[in-house]
Amino acid sequence: MATKIPDAPKIGMVSLGCPKNLVDSERILTKLRSDGYQMSADYAGADVVLVNTCGFLDSAKEESLEAIGEAMAENGRVIVTGCMGDEADVIRAKFPQVLAITGAHQYEQVVNAVHDASPPIPNAFVDLVPEGGLKLTPRHYSYLKISEGCNHRCSFCIIPSIRGDLVSRRIDAVLREAEKLVAAGTKELLVISQDTSAYGVDTRHDPRMWKGREVRAHMTDMARELGQLRTAEGKAPWVRLHYVYPYPHVDQVIPLMAEGLLTPYLDIPFQHASPSVLKAMKRPANEAKVLSRIAKWRDICPDIAIRSSFVVGFPGETEADFQYLLDWLDEAQLDRVGAFRFEPVEGAAANDLPGAVPEEVKEERYQRIMEKTAAISAAKLQAKVGRVLPVILDEVGEADEDDGSIGATARSQADAPEIDGNVFLRDVGEGRKAGDMFDVLIEDADDHDLYGVPA
Ligand code: SF4
Numbered sequence: 001m002a003t004k005i006p007d008a009p010k011i012g013m014v015s016l017g018c019p020k021n022l023v024d025s026e027r028i029l030t031k032l033r034s035d036g037y038q039m040s041a042d043y044a045g046a047d048v049v050l051v052n053t054c055g056f057l058d059s060a061k062e063e064s065l066e067a068i069g070e071a072m073a074e075n076g077r078v079i080v081t082g083c084m085g086d087e088a089d090v091i092r093a094k095f096p097q098v099l100a101i102t103g104a105h106q107y108e109q110v111v112n113a114v115h116d117a118s119p120p121i122p123n124a125f126v127d128l129v130p131e132g133g134l135k136l137t138p139r140h141y142s143y144l145k146i147s148e149g150c151n152h153r154c155s156f157c158i159i160p161s162i163r164g165d166l167v168s169r170r171i172d173a174v175l176r177e178a179e180k181l182v183a184a185g186t187k188e189l190l191v192i193s194q195d196t197s198a199y200g201v202d203t204r205h206d207p208r209m210w211k212g213r214e215v216r217a218h219m220t221d222m223a224r225e226l227g228q229l230r231t232a233e234g235k236a237p238w239v240r241l242h243y244v245y246p247y248p249h250v251d252q253v254i255p256l257m258a259e260g261l262l263t264p265y266l267d268i269p270f271q272h273a274s275p276s277v278l279k280a281m282k283r284p285a286n287e288a289k290v291l292s293r294i295a296k297w298r299d300i301c302p303d304i305a306i307r308s309s310f311v312v313g314f315p316g317e318t319e320a321d322f323q324y325l326l327d328w329l330d331e332a333q334l335d336r337v338g339a340f341r342f343e344p345v346e347g348a349a350a351n352d353l354p355g356a357v358p359e360e361v362k363e364e365r366y367q368r369i370m371e372k373t374a375a376i377s378a379a380k381l382q383a384k385v386g387r388v389l390p391v392i393l394d395e396v397g398e399a400d401e402d403d404g405s406i407g408a409t410a411r412s413q414a415d416a417p418e419i420d421g422n423v424f425l426r427d428v429g430e431g432r433k434a435g436d437m438f439d440v441l442i443e444d445a446d447d448h449d450l451y452g453v454p455a
Helices: 019-034 058-074 083-094 107-117 159-163 171-183 219-226 248-258 275-281 290-300 319-332 359-382
Strands: 010-015 048-053 078-082 141-145 188-192 208-210 213-215 238-241 265-267 305-312 336-341 388-399 406-412 423-425 437-445 450-454
Touching: 010 019, 010 058, 019 048, 019 078, 019 107, 019 141, 019 171, 048 058, 048 083, 048 107, 058 078, 058 083, 078 083, 078 107, 141 171, 171 188, 171 208, 171 213, 171 219, 188 219, 213 219, 219 238, 219 248, 238 265, 248 290, 275 319, 290 319, 305 319, 305 359, 319 359, 336 359, 359 437, 388 423, 388 450, 423 437
Parallel strands: 010 048, 048 078, 141 188, 188 238, 265 305, 305 336, 423 450
Antiparallel strands: 208 213, 388 406, 388 437, 406 423, 437 450
16 A cells, blocks of 8 residues: 655744844744745645744834734734743733744744644655654754755655755855854754755756855855854854765765865765666666765765665565665665665555565565665774764763763764764763764774764
């Protein structure tokens, strides 16, 4: 039976007040978009309307109450956030039907309230962020979405029929959003889209002025500009590229990684290696020379971590195809691999392909690919023991009752949040917080994670 994809809930947004409030609105929307929500341009089409209020002056309060009143009248399902959210009783007295009220800069609470009012539809076939995406993005990393839709027609995928063809955002809008996110405390930007290397193809790479220079809507130009951003502490934020297809111009971003402008990490969803399966999948940029290009990338930037995902049991996949994939993985030595058993999605062309693979064969191949990739990962991580690596801190634990040591969970540049491994720290000392970036001595490793102490 094919999996049916329901429609994503739609969110309307009214943002009042100062630029700081606008950054908040954008953060909330970025998070909601990455959770699979769609935006509605009008009240009528929205499942929920968010009103981000300002309460700085009485006139601003009045304007906020007016905006809430309008949203209530036009839609009726309203969540209030922002500065005026601190005066919940004033709002409740006037609009008892409001679904939820949260205060200024409480991104997590607002997003939770939206999840409660109109639950997102987590879907492995459509969502760009992993299913754990319901977890909240801490302030120190943010998803930066650069386009919607996709021009490809991979046979297992229904995204083009749901989201349409590629529509790229203007480069100056993307860079402004990135700049604001970094100004608001983001230390790590995760660039996402359905096909990041195709960014700007639909707009002929429409150039715009940015900081006095012309910048094209193109992955390499964008990467170079993102690399110039600086956090409040004057550090370069980590910038990760996700969903990159190995078009020739990808070669041009590798030197930026070697120069430290981009995080040495590439997420390339190869999906398979066997030419006949890739052909049946109709994958873009499917070419034979990928292995030699990966080798070249590693020559230029030895620390580059390559993450990918693969589908096993695709219709028509023979044992020989699968063995080809395992041999290819031996050669490619990818750092991080996710594997999935093929599953038909309602409306996907692949469902009609001949040669369905029996469930038990899928399962057996899945186990074999997991074993192979865990062994490769373990060896790669073992080679990092003894090195000093930069990390970003995600979560600080409680002090140990016996010796007072404070454990923490961090990530290296090779680990994207939510999908890759962690660096577990046995004692970070006092005063560290999520988002801190520092060097760590790696003391141990297992199949997927590293262990260490601040250097
Ligand atoms: S590249 Fe293929 S898998 Fe990715 S969104 Fe486009 S059609 Fe779907």
